[in-house]
């Protein structure tokens with residue numbers, strides 16, 4: 809085999825090793841530091857911070873009413889665990905590579921979710937807003 813052939817073989821071997829490292833994990837809590845979250849009754853002032861942050865950083869792609877370029881998040885917590893949401897927001901890259909649910913949603917949409925939150929409090933405030941929205945939605949539907 810010539811030199812190029814060896815280089816090609818090495819290339820193939822490194823690709824297969826790489827895919828072994830990216831083991832897909834299936835957990836309703838996702839991957840990250842949030843394993844168990846104790847949720848208290850919704851804190852109104854934190855929820856309002858979450859609402860403002862959502863308008864600023866998320867609403868260009870997500871609405872609470874209908875599908876935009878990103879999915880509707882009004883009933884997010886009907887389909888995802890709060891721990892999963894926190895891991896999704898704060899450990900996005902790893903979730904995108906290894907979390908089975910994140911990979912599946914990502915395949916359904918043409919664009920990617922752009923979340924670059926690093927502040928745990930900010931992510932939690934968004935979670936509070938999503939929790940509150942879920943209640944508003946149920947109240948509205950109960951009318």
Ligand code: HEC
Nearest residue numbers: 865866869877878879888913914917919920921922923934
């Ligand atoms: C540039 C557009 C864009 C922005 C900005 C954006 N997202 Fe997304 N988001 C998407 C798209 C597209 C998807 C679905 C595809 C994917 O997973 O990448 C998604 C998926 C999600 C999901 C998963 C939904 C589900 O059904 O499980 C959550 C949660 C989410 N985004 C929250 C947020 C939050 C919170 C922010 C703001 C901090 C945000 N996103 C900002 C486009 C965006």
